Amino acid sequence: MSKTINLKLRVWRQASPEQAGKFEDYDAKGISTDASFLEMLDVVNDELERHDIDPIAFDHDCREGICGSCGAVVNGCAHGPESATTLCQLHMRKFKDGDVVIIEPWRANGFPIIKDLVVDRGAFDRIIQAGGYVSIRTGQAPDAHAIPIPKPAADKAMDAAQCIGCGACVAACPNASASLFTAAKINQLALLPQGHPERNRRVVAMVEQMDKEGFGSCSKHYECEAACPKEIKVENITAMNREYRRALIARD
Amino acid sequence: MSATAVLPKRLTSTVARELAVAISGLLLVGFIISHLSANLLIYLGPEYLNAYAENMRSLGPLLVVARAGLLAVFVTHIVLAVQLAKHNRKARSQGYAIETRHGRKGAATRYMLYSGLMLLAFILLHLTDFTLRSHEGPNAMVGGEDLGLYGLVWNFLGNPIRAVFYIVAVCSLGLHLSHAISSVVVTLGWLSENGTKRAELAARAAGIVVALGFSSIPIYILLKTYVLGGHA
Structure with a gap:
């Protein structure tokens, strides 16, 4: 049976390539451990929109680990802590209740940031x-x-x-x-x-x-x-x- | 216009420069092996080490050519490696909030630039100590006897501060080599995945052998001077 966990997110927010970005803290509440990492972000974005906050922008397409669209650095690991896995195939059962999760975009001068976690x-x-x-x-x-x-x-x-x-x-x-x-x-x-x-x-x-x-x-x-x-x-x-x-x- | 702008593009790419660092590094490994073997003559006594030095000097103009070649290899290795390190640092202007490592390489790989710079500082001191200094006179006197280069080595490495610096330097050489030898097989496109893993073990072993080989000399001299007494 699935259970739910609460997380503290620290997410890189950057409105545009020109503007400076910074980390913002958000609560991710009641996240099912069966959810994928991107589904967790969807839940958080729903909540942000309800409060009229710009949702966190992230790239995604197939959500089954074969297209190469998604990706973010989670607690210092590209695509998160599980090996041989894209971010969309990372599941929330890999996290514990109360974990602090730091989410950053790919950082490289060859990949300029477009918005939040989306890079070019x-x-x-x-x-x-x-x-x-x-x-x-x-x-x-x-x-x-x-x-x-x-x-x-x-x-x-x-x-x-x-x-x-x-x-x-x-x-x-x-x-x-x-x-x-x-x-x-x-x-x-x-x-x-x-x-x-x-x-x-x-x-x-x-x-x-x-x-x-x-x-x-x-x-x-x-x-x-x-x-x-x-x-x-x-x-x-x-x-x-x-x-x-x-x-x-x-x-x- | 930079000095490299006149070269064809395929010779100035990062891959070509890594290749030049690898080839010059391999030549330097050859130099280290010959240098270490010659140094170990110290265990045979003053006449052997001094005869070797005399033989080297008697090469005359050949020695000048060899030294110029060695200098060119050193300069190529250092200039390109520092240039690449700067280029690589520039490739990510904003770092991550958390830096983590998951690859199978350790400290030797991470601190390559620093072990290299440490070696550069050491080599400059080493040259002024032994290469540019007269091998005769007061510095070469051991127990009232002029022992030439042997005496010079004996006196300088018998100084505990110099000996410790020397040992730290050759350990950073060992660290440098333990990454370098495993890296070179990738840069030169030599080995398969399994071959590369074996090269990583060989590199570690080579690093330890070189560090132990060079550090044995000051340890031997210190032991002789302060514990056992006398010289070989």
């Missing part, structure tokens, strides 16, 4: 636009089995392709580095024959865009791997570095 992750789109694709200029898509792909390579490519682009890696990284995201997007293609023709140009262009967006570099703290809801491995960053080294000596 356009930087990720621009990194993909720089080279995170395979160009096919003619004909139809070939049959899936027409190109032989070794099973281990296919497995690793699928693991890298699990990335939902939520930005938790950047949020958790002490350097606010986007290396894990960029590496996963490079590696999912570099591992497959379809990705090979453009591999050198791709890694250079995507890394250049990553730098341009103001993200830091990777100094191997492994915080990204611990925060990633899809358990993307630092091994992808190793592979990105290998791709980059290869591109440095390539002629194209």
Whole structure:
């Protein structure tokens, strides 16, 4: 049977990108332990609206852990205290009655805050636009089995392709580095024959865009791997570095 | 225009700079291994250590080239690492209310910059102590006998304050290496996930061996001077 708990929330409120933000305290009363974290925020927002207070803005879409829209830093953990979980899949049974819960947006200069917990992750789109694709200029898509792909390579490519682009890696990284995201997007293609023709140009262009967006570099703290809801491995960053080294000596 | 603006873009990206820090770091690891092996000659006695130093000096112009190369590697490593650290700090201007860590890396990783800066301060003192100072004369006298470089080392590391600073410095070297060696295999794109985990263990072991190897010398000298008496 579900029970209810009361929490003290301390939430980052920022009306617009230009205005300075600050923490505000709210009570979350009578929260079902079966509720998700976002449902808890919905309940709190209902209460705020009843008192004519601007509800807490947060990103969300599928609420089933696959779209990458949601995310906030809860008590210092990106996506909250449970590992391999998006914020929408975090349940209130992970909290105790009377807990103080500090909720902050992803903090990185590459992710400017739009409002409250909502950040602009356009930087990720621009990194993909720089080279995170395979160009096919003619004909139809070939049959899936027409190109032989070794099973281990296919497995690793699928693991890298699990990335939902939520930005938790950047949020958790002490350097606010986007290396894990960029590496996963490079590696999912570099591992497959379809990705090979453009591999050198791709890694250079995507890394250049990553730098341009103001993200830091990777100094191997492994915080990204611990925060990633899809358990993307630092091994992808190793592979990105290998791709980059290869591109440095390539002629194209 | 900055000095790096003339280089092609692919050589100035953060990934390329991390790569340069890793390669220069690996060269420095090579230097540390040769330096430690040479230092351990002290246990064989004055003639061995002094003969080694004499052999080095007799290289003449080759020694000048080797030193210039070593200096270039050091400068590359330090300048790029500090530059990247500044770049990384700038990537998050507003920090979190609570900072927590969940990754599997520990203090060696967090304090990389500080252990590095500690080493820089130590190296400057170390150079003025042993490289730039005359290996003969009053500083090299032990028991009324001029023992050359051996005597100089004996007198300087026999000073407890210097010895403690030396030990702290080589421990920060051990800490630095215990992250560096596990990090380098990622930066150079060398190993799989399991290989990297093994490299992390190897890095820790290497850090401990280097710290113990270097600290054994001042401990030995202090023991000889204050407890056992005499020198080798």
